[in-house]
Structures are given as C-alpha cells and as structure tokens.
Amino acid sequence: MPRTNPQRRDALADAAIAITALAGVGGVTHRAVDRAAQVPIGTTANYFPSRDELLSAAARRVADVHLAESAAATAAGAAGAAKQGGDVSGHLTELLTVSLVEAATTQRARYLAIYELQLEAQRRPALAAALARLSEAAEAQTQAMHLALRDAGAPPGAVPLLITLYGGALFMLVTGPGPVDTAAVRRLVEAMVAGARSTG
Amino acid sequence: MPRTNPQRRDALADAAIAITALAGVGGVTHRAVDRAAQVPIGTTANYFPSRDELLSAAARRVADVHLAESAAATAAGAAGAAKQGGDVSGHLTELLTVSLVEAATTQRARYLAIYELQLEAQRRPALAAALARLSEAAEAQTQAMHLALRDAGAPPGAVPLLITLYGGALFMLVTGPGPVDTAAVRRLVEAMVAGARSTG
DNA sequence: CCTATTCCACAACGTTTGTTGTGGCACACA
DNA sequence: TGTGTGCCACAACAAACGTTGTGGAATAGG
Numbered sequence: 001m002p003r004t005n006p007q008r009r010d011a012l013a014d015a016a017i018a019i020t021a022l023a024g025v026g027g028v029t030h031r032a033v034d035r036a037a038q039v040p041i042g043t044t045a046n047y048f049p050s051r052d053e054l055l056s057a058a059a060r061r062v063a064d065v066h067l068a069e070s071a072a073a074t075a076a077g078a079a080g081a082a083k084q085g086g087d088v089s090g091h092l093t094e095l096l097t098v099s100l101v102e103a104a105t106t107q108r109a110r111y112l113a114i115y116e117l118q119l120e121a122q123r124r125p126a127l128a129a130a131l132a133r134l135s136e137a138a139e140a141q142t143q144a145m146h147l148a149l150r151d152a153g154a155p156p157g158a159v160p161l162l163i164t165l166y167g168g169a170l171f172m173l174v175t176g177p178g179p180v181d182t183a184a185v186r187r188l189v190e191a192m193v194a195g196a197r198s199t200g
Numbered sequence: 201m202p203r204t205n206p207q208r209r210d211a212l213a214d215a216a217i218a219i220t221a222l223a224g225v226g227g228v229t230h231r232a233v234d235r236a237a238q239v240p241i242g243t244t245a246n247y248f249p250s251r252d253e254l255l256s257a258a259a260r261r262v263a264d265v266h267l268a269e270s271a272a273a274t275a276a277g278a279a280g281a282a283k284q285g286g287d288v289s290g291h292l293t294e295l296l297t298v299s300l301v302e303a304a305t306t307q308r309a310r311y312l313a314i315y316e317l318q319l320e321a322q323r324r325p326a327l328a329a330a331l332a333r334l335s336e337a338a339e340a341q342t343q344a345m346h347l348a349l350r351d352a353g354a355p356p357g358a359v360p361l362l363i364t365l366y367g368g369a370l371f372m373l374v375t376g377p378g379p380v381d382t383a384a385v386r387r388l389v390e391a392m393v394a395g396a397r398s399t400g
Numbered sequence: 401c402c403t404a405t406t407c408c409a410c411a412a413c414g415t416t417t418g419t420t421g422t423g424g425c426a427c428a429c430a
Numbered sequence: 431t432g433t434g435t436g437c438c439a440c441a442a443c444a445a446a447c448g449t450t451g452t453g454g455a456a457t458a459g460g
Contacts, residue, residue, distance in 0.1 A: 005437080024320060026226035029417065040439050051418065116319055118375055120224060122312065161391055168368020175318055187399055191361055195395025199387055205407080229447065240409050251448065 012037050012044050013061035016054060021109040025120045028055060052126050059117050059130035062110065067137045073099070074141050092148040096166060096189045097182070104173035104180045111174045138163060154197040162196040212237050212244050213261035216254060221309040225320045228255060252326050259317050259330035262310065267337045273299070274341050292348040296366060296389045297382070304373035304380045311374045338363060354397040362396040 015037035019028050033044040033054070048054035103111055114134065121128040142163055149158050169188055173180055215237035219228050233244040233254070248254035303311055314334065321328040342363055349358050369388055373380055 023323065024225070026224075030419090031416080042439055042441090045419075046438060049419075112319070112322065115315075119312070119316055119319065122375070123223065157387070161388060164369065164372050164388060165365060165391070165395075168370070168372045169364065170368070171371045172364050172368045175322070187357070188361060188364060191365070191395030191399050192391075193395075194398040195365075195391030195393075198394040198398075199391050230449090231446080242409055242411090245449075246408060249449070 008039075008043075009047055009057070010061060012039070012047055013057045016044075016058040017062050017110070017113050020058060020116050021113040025055065025116045028058065030054065052124060055117065055120065055124065056126045056130040058113075059121075059127055060133070062114060062117070063131065063133040063137065066110070066114075066134060070137050070141045074143070092145065092152075093186070093189050093193050096193070097186045100166075100170060100173060100185050100189065101180055101182050103170055104185075108174055111170065115171065115175065138167075149197065152197060155199050158196040158199050161199060162192060165192040165196065208239075208243075209247055209257070210261060212239070212247055213257045216244075216258040217262050217310070217313050220258060220316050221313040225255065225316045228258065230254065252324060255317065255320065255324065256326045256330040258313075259321075259327055260333070262314060262317070263331065263333040263337065266310070266314075266334060270337050270341045274343070292345065292352075293386070293389050293393050296393070297386045300366070300370060300373060300385050300389065301380055301382050303370055304385075308374055311370065315371065315375065338367075349397065352397060355399050358396040358399050361399060362392060365392040365396065 012033055015033050016028050019032055019036055023032075028051075030045040030048070030051075031041055034041045037044070044054065048057050114131075117127060117131055121131050142159060145162060146159050149162070169192065173185070212233055215233050216228050219232055219236055223232075228251075230245040230248070230251075231241055234241045237244070244254065248257055314331075317327060317331055321331050342359060345362060346359050349362070369392065373385070
C-alpha cells in the first residue's frame with residue numbers, strides 16, 4: 001500500500017521532476033529520488049512501489065504545479081487586457097510572446113521534463129493518463145485566446161490551430177540551441193496569429 | 201578499437217534506431233541491440249565500446265538515412281514544381297502538407313527516435329554533435345522554400361521562421377494523440393505559409 | 401604450408417536497477 | 431500504562447547494466 005504523507009509525496013515528486021529535467025527519464029530511479037530529496041534510501045520505494053507509479057506521480061505533480069501557475073498567469077493577463085481596452089489582437093500577441101519567452105527561459109527545466117515524460121508516455125498508458133491533465137491547463141489558458149480571436153474576426157477553427165502552432169513553437173524554443181531572442185519570438189508569434197486569423 | 205565492417209555497423213545502428221523508437225533511449229543497450237539485430241551477444245559492444253558511441257552512431261545513421269531520403273524527395277518536388285509552372289505558393293503548401301503527413305504516418309517511428317535522441321543530446325555533447333547534421337538536411341530541403349517564398353514576395357526572414365513553424369508542427373503531429381487528418385494538416389500549413397509571408 | 405593480422409564470440413567484473421519483505425519507531429486510544 | 435495501528439528505514443534478492451579482457455576463427459601475404 002502506498003504511504004500517505006502528502007507533503008512527503010509532493011517533495012519526492014518534485015525531486016523526480018528535477019531529475020527528469022536534469023538526467024532524463026532514464027535517470028529517474030527510486031534511489032536517485034531518495035538522494036535528490038535527501039531522504040533515507042527506500043523512502044521513495046515505499047511511496048511509489050513501482051517505477052510506473054513513480055513516473056506517473058511526477059507527471060501528476062508537474063501538471064498540478066503547472067495548472068496552478070498558469071491559472072494565476074491567465075488571471076493576471078485577463079486583468080491586463082481589461083485595463084488596456086482595445087487592440088485585443090496586439091494584446092494577444094504580447095501575451096503569447098511573454099508566455100513563450102518565459103517558458104523557454106525561466107521554466108525551461110520544467111518543459112524539458114514534460115517533453116521527456118511525453119515521449120515516455122508513448123509506451124506507458126498510466127503516464128499518458130496522468131499527463132493528459134496538462135491539456136486541460138492549455139485549454140483553460142486559451143480562454144483569452146478565444147475571446148481575442150473572435151473579436152478580431154477570426155474563424156472558429158482558429159483557436160485549436162493556434163494552440164498547435166504555439167505548442168510546436170514552444171518545443172522548438174525549449175529544445176533548440178542558442179539563447180532566446182524576444183524580438184524573434186515576437187515575430188514568430190505575429191506570424192502565428194496572422195496565420196491563424198487568415199484561416200477560412 | 202572499434203571494428204570496421206561497414207555493413208555490420210549500419211545494421212547495428214539501424215537496430216539501435218528501431219529500439220530507440222520502440223523503447224526509448226533508455227532501452228538502447230549493447231545487449232538489446234545484439235538481440236534486435238540477431239547477432240551474437242557482445243557484437244555491439246565490440247563495435248561501439250561505450251554507450252556514448254552507440255547512441256552517437258545511431259544519431260549519425262539516422263541523419264545519413266534522412267539526408268539521403270530527403271534529398272530524393274526534394275529532387276522529386278523540384279521536378280514537380282518545374283512541370284507545374286506557376287502558383288509557387290500553392291505548390292509550396294502542397295509540398296509541406298505531404299511532407300508533414302508522411303512524417304507523421306509512414307516515418308513516425310523515425311521521428312520519434314529523433315526526438316528521443318534530441319532530448320538525450322541535451323546532456324551528451326557527442327550526441328548533439330552527431331545530431332547536428334540533421335539541421336543541414338533541413339536547410340538543403342528548404343532550398344525550394346527560399347525560391348517559392350521569394351517569388352511570392354515574402355520578406356527575407358520568412359524562411360527560418362517557416363522552418364521553425366514547420367519543425368514545431370512536426371513535433372505536435374508526431375507526438376500528439378489520435379490519427380493525422382490530411383485536411384487539417386493542410387489548413388495548418390496554409391496558416392503557416394500565410395503567417396510567414398505576412399512578416400515584415 | 402607457415403605466419404601474422406584482423407575480426408569476433410564469449411566470459412567475467414563490479415555496479416546499479418526494480419521489487420519485496422521485515423523489523424522497529426511513534427503516536428493514538430483505551 | 432498497555433496495546434494496536436499506521437508509517438518508515440533498511441536489508442536482501444535476482445536481473446540487467448557498461449565495460450574490459452581473452453581466446454579462437456578466418457583470411458591475406460609470403
């Protein structure tokens with residue numbers, strides 16, 4: 001039976017996420033998590049008896065944290081949009097640009113972990129299920145996108161299209177070489193928004 | 201000292217690629233490659249004494265194969281464009297659409313392997329160097345893009361931008377859930393091309 | 401036919417892995 | 431104070447890992 005100290009569970013899952021970003025999914029072992037979390041060897045194995053549960057726990061944890069943070073960011077963005085008034089399309093561009101740059105710099109480690117887990121999920125159904133919650137986060141965050149694009153006269157299919165473009169650009173920026181240039185990202189976002197709006 | 205039978209080397213590297221796509225980078229071990237290639241245990245360890253060399257060999261091999269195939273595809277595409285005459289932009293859209301659908305269906309396993317290797321390359325410099333040759337392939341294949349976009353009056357920065365969008369969309373299609381819909385991919389490509397052309 | 405070099409199959413090493421079992425600590429309840 | 435009832439630290443196991451070394455087969459040159 002899995003143990004149920006919630007704080008310990010989260011701390012161990014956080015350590016597993018850090019290892020995933022640093023050493024890849026292959027580096028996530030019970031003992032490695034024990035060492036990273038500075039707990040006695042055997043602790044992680046008690047909380048997550050199998051490796052499948054360990055990786056799924058890391059996925060759930062990363063989804064939880066990401067959901068919480070992105071909800072806060074979306075609220076802040078919505079507040080900024082309401083204060084700014086017009087130019088919804090321009091504001092959307094700025095929102096996506098900031099979001100991409102942040103993801104590729106400040107939160108790069110987290111996204112690397114997510115991509116590692118996503119690839120591993122191709123052959124671990126439990127992991128895939130745990131990781132599916134991240135899609136909900138994306139949909140919640142794109143509520144603002146819906147409104148902005150509709151006000152800008154974009155066709156209804158534009159939002160999922162823009163989400164795909166955004167997700168792809170995110171991967172390229174996070175895994176690509178070299179530093180991230182904000183101006184280049186803005187041009188990229190402008191092209192994405194313009195392309196999504198042009199869809200008929 | 202590494203052994204030098206070229207055919208054996210390629211066959212072992214091909215087996216390593218297949219394992220990477222099927223079981224992930226973590227599944228690529230000397231013994232696993234031996235089993236997959238149906239050679240006596242120890243053979244792979246003789247050809248690639250360390251794991252770093254084994255993974256790098258897989259990366260070089262996948263780059264070689266991809267380079268050869270994409271060169272052939274580009275030649276065929278260029279021939280089609282010359283025969284078709286006008287409507288370079290429409291032809292570019294069709295070219296990218298076919299390329300994306302093929303990548304996400306027929307060649308899905310290869311791209312999964314490439315993404316696995318790309319993430320592992322974040323912490324293996326030798327792998328990163330071996331994988332860098334894939335960028336050359338991308339540049340060679342986009343020679344047609346340059347011409348088509350220039351003829352369509354796009355700004356000079358449009359090509360790298362389109363490459364980024366294309367690469368990102370590729371990842372989303374390959375790793376995403378569900379089957380690939382050609383019509384949806386075409387809409388995606390149309391948005392990408394339109395967005396790239398709109399850049400100023 | 402003899403020799404030397406190249407190539408390969410296999411054994412062996414110490415280490416690390418996933419997983420399970422066991423014993424003891426601490427705290428709640430009577 | 432006595433007694434359970436979670437919770438956890440640790441030991442132990444077989445299996446698989448990366449890596450290195452060794453002996454033999456095959457082949458080419460003289």
